[in-house]
Amino acid sequence: MPTAYDPTDPIQLRDPYAIFAELRTAGGVHWCEPLSGWIAVDWASVQTVVTTPVVFSANRLLPVHERLSEENRATAADVLRWLSLWMVFQDPPNHTRLRRYLSTVINPRMVESLRTSITEITSDLFDGLPKDQPVDFFTEIALTLPGYVVMDLLGVPRDRLAEVKQWSDEMMLFIGSSRGVDNKYERARHGACSMAELFRELIDERRVRPHDDALTRMITTEVDGETLTEDELIASMMMIGNGAQETTAHLLTNGLIALHQHPDIAAKLAADVDGLIVPAVDEFLRFDSPVLSTGRLLATDTELGGQRLKEGDRVFAMLAAANRDPGVFASPDEIVLEGRVNGHLAFSKGVHFCLGAPLARLEGQIAFRHMVERFPHLRLAEPLDTIPWTNSLVSRGPLRLPVVLEGA
Template structure:
C-alpha cells in the first residue's frame, strides 16, 4: 500500500517523522489525495522546490479562486486582494522589488539594535509568569515575546496584540489550515479587513508625523525611485505580523519539548549557555522545524523525485521532513547541539529565505538563555500525549503547552 500524507490524522500532526521516514524510503515525492497535491519529503527535492521559482511558483493564491464555488469565491477574493501583495506569494521580478524594500529596513544593523529591548521583553514576561502553578507556556511566553517584539517594530500599541493575533489566526485559516475548518473564508476576510483598517491608520499617522522607526523607514524606502504603495505597505505589515509571532512561538515550544525529551542535552546546554546557545538554536530549528511546509504551484511540466508533475499541480515542500533526511544529516533523529554541520531548511532557502530569520534567531537565543538560567528544572505539567497539535500545513507545534517552572 502506498504511503500518503494525511494532515487530518492527529498522530501525523503530533509526530510526522516516522511517516516521513517511511515516505522517503519509498521515494522523495508522493501524491497526497487528502491534499490533492504532491508532497516532497527528501532534502534534495525540497531544496529544488524552494530554490527554483521559475518551475515551482510561489504565486499560488489566484488558483484558489478557480477551485471555489460562489459565494465563497467573492469572500475569498476580498482576502486575496491582500495576500496577492505578500512578498512570500510572489515570484521574481516583483518579489525582488518588494524584498529590496523590506531588506533595506530589516537588516543586520536593525536586528542587533533589538538585542537590549528583546532581552528586556523576555525578562519582563518571565517575571510575570506564575512560579508555583501550571500555565500555558505557548500563549503566556511563546506568543507574547515575539508578539511584543513585532508590535514594537510596526508601531502597534502592545495592548492591541491579542486583537492582531486573532486577526492573524483568521487569515491563516485561508492559507495554512488543513481542511474541515468551518467558515474559514469568512473568518479570513474579517481578519484581513480588521488588520488593514488598523495598519492604514498607523501609516497615515507616520506620514503626518514621521519617526525614527521601522514603519517610517518602510514608508520612505525607495527602490529605483519608487516607494511602496499604500496597499503594499499594509500587506507587508500583515505579512510581518503574521510570520513573526506564531512560528517563533513554535520554535520556543518545539525546542522546549526537544530539550525535555533529552535531559542530557539540556544539562550540557545549561552548563555552557553562552557558548552553546547559538548552535543549540540551529539544532532545535532542524530537529523540529516550527514551519512544516512551503506550498508551491508547478509552473511547467517537470520531473521531481521520480514523479512526473504537471503544470498547475500543487506541491508541498516538507521542510520538517528535509531536516531529518539521513542523506544530509548524520543520525537525524538525534538532538545534537555540538559537532553537527547544520544546513537545515527551517527558514527555507533561495529567494524566499525568511527575511525575519535573524530576528527569530535573536529572540530564541535570548529566550532559551534566560529561561534555562532561571528555571533549569522547568517541566511539563501534563502528559505529552494529551496535548493537541496545530492543524496547519504551515505552522508546526502544540496548540498549548502546560508547564511548571519549578
C-alpha cells in the same frame, strides 16, 4: 506501500517524522490525496522546489480562487486582494523588488539593535509569571515575546496584540489550515479587513508624525526613486505580523519540548550556554521545524524525485521532513549541539529564504538562555500525548504547553 500521509490525523500532526521517514525510503516525492497535490519529503527534492521559482512558482493563489464556489469566491476576494501583494506569494522580478524594500528595514543590523529590548521583554514576561504552578508557556511566553517585538516593529500598541493575533489567525485559515474549518473564508475576510483598517490608520499617523522606527522607514524608503504603494505597505505589515509571531512561538515551544524529552541535552546546554546557545537554536530549528511545509504551483511540466509532475499541480515542500533526511544529517533523529553542519531548511532557501530569520534566531537565543539559566527544573505539567497540535500545513507546534517554572 508506505503509510499515507494525512495532515488531519492528530497522531501525525503531533509527530509526522515516522511517516516522513517511511515515505522517504520509498521515494522523495509522493502524491497526497488529502491535499490533492504532491509532497516532497527528502532534502534534495525540497531544496529543488524552494530554489527553482521558474518551475515551482510561489504565486499559487489564482488556482485557489478558481476552485472556490461562487459564494466563497466573493467572500474570499477581500482576502486575496491582500495576499496577492505578500512577497511570499510572488516570484521574481516583483518579489525581488519587494524584498529590496523590506530588507532595508529588516536586516541583521536592525535585529542586533533590538537585542536589549528583546532581553528586557523576555525578562519581564518571565518575571510576571507565577512560579511552582502550571502556566501555559505557549500563550504567556512563546506567543507574547515575538508578538511584543513585532508590535513594536510595526508601531502597533502592545495592548492590541491579542486582537491583531486573532485577525492574523483568521487570515491564516485561508492559506494555512487543513480542511474542515467552518466559515473559514468569512473569518479570513474579517481578519484581513480588520488588519487593513488598523494598519492604514497607523500609516496615516506616521505620515503626519514620523518616528525613528521601522514603520516610518518602510513608508519613506525609496528604491530606484520609488516607494511602496499604500496597499503594498499594508500587505507587507500583514505578512510581517503573521510570519514574525507564530513561527517563532513554535521555535520556542518545540525547542522546549525537545529539552524536556532530552534532559541530557538540557544539562549540556545549561553547563555551557555561552558556547552552545547559537548552535542549539539552529539544532532546535532542524530537529522539529516550526514551519511544516511551504507550497508551490508547477509553472511547467517537470520531473522531481522520480515522479512526473504537470503544469498546474500543487507541491508541498515538507521542510520538517527534509530536516530529518539521513542522507544529509547524520543521526537526524538525535539532537547534536556540536559539530552539526547548519544545512537545515527551516527558513526555506533561495529567493524566499525567510527575511525574519535573524530576528527569530535572536529571540530564540535570548529566550532559551533565560529558560536554562533561570528555570533549570522547568517541567511540563501535562503529558505530551494529550496536548493537541496546530491543524496547519504551515505552522507546526502545540496549541498549548502547560509548564511549571521551577527555579534553581
